[in-house]
Amino acid sequence: MTLTAEQLAQLRAVAERANTPGSLTSYSKATALMEFDALITPDITLALLDELEAAQELIELQRFKIERQAEDLHQAKSLESIHRDKRFEVEREFISYKDNAERNTNRLAKEVCRLEDELAAAEKRIAELEARTVTVKLPAHKYRECVNGLLEEAIAYAGTQQLRERISSRLANFVQPDHPHTRCDASINLTVEG
Known part of the structure; x- marks a missing residue:
């Protein structure tokens, strides 16, 4: 049985009169108690107890929900903290990689300039x-x-692949290049006076 708002208001009014006899004007204390006893039946008592139990269950359910929300909030804050730490770590690694890349780029640029200078000197x-x-x-x-x-070498080796090597070998008996690694080729003008 569920009590209506009217029944609850009537029950509250009778209970207040029975509980506060000094403020009674038309009722005596005995009359107020008799009216209260007449109004409180086993059905009313059970209904009040049912509503009390339902309210307590609702309170427990709300407490459970609040605890779950607190746990979820704690986990969310932990995850946010982990995410923030990871983000800072990634940012530090990125900055480190970027700095290394810039240093390597500068070093390689200097090396390229040095090699270009060496190449120009070698070409000169x-x-x-x-x-x-x-x-x-x-x-x-x-x-x-x-x-x-x-x-003799030209006649003996005419039309063969060995002619150049044989002429070079014969010429090496009389003339040596400036540097042991320098080969005498068509790009150097050689004049032999005899």
């Missing part, structure tokens, strides 16, 4: 070597020996 040296004329003075008998040896 090659141009100087290609432009110069080397004059080798041989005694007349050595000059004849060189020419005759070259002629």
Whole structure:
């Protein structure tokens, strides 16, 4: 049985009169108690107890919900803290990688400039070597020996792949290049005087 708002208001009024006899004007204390006893029946008592139990269950349910929300909030704050820490860690790593990349870029740029300077110097040296004329003075008998040896090699190896190597080998008996790694090729002007 559920009590209506009217029944609850009537019950409250009777209970207040029975509980506060000094303020009674038309009722005596006995009359107020009798009216209260007449109004409180086992059905009313059970209904009040049911409503009390329902209210207590509702309070427990609300308490449980609040505790769950508090736990969820705590977990959310923990996750937010973890996320914030991870974000800061990633930002620090990114800044470190960026700084390293900038240092490497600067170092590589300097290295490229150095290599370009070396390449330009090497190209200049090659141009100087290609432009110069080397004059080798041989005694007349050595000059004849060189020419005759070259002629023999040209006749013996004409039309073969070995001709160039044989001529170079024969010429090396009479003339040495400036540097052991420098080969005498068509780009250096060679004049032999005899």
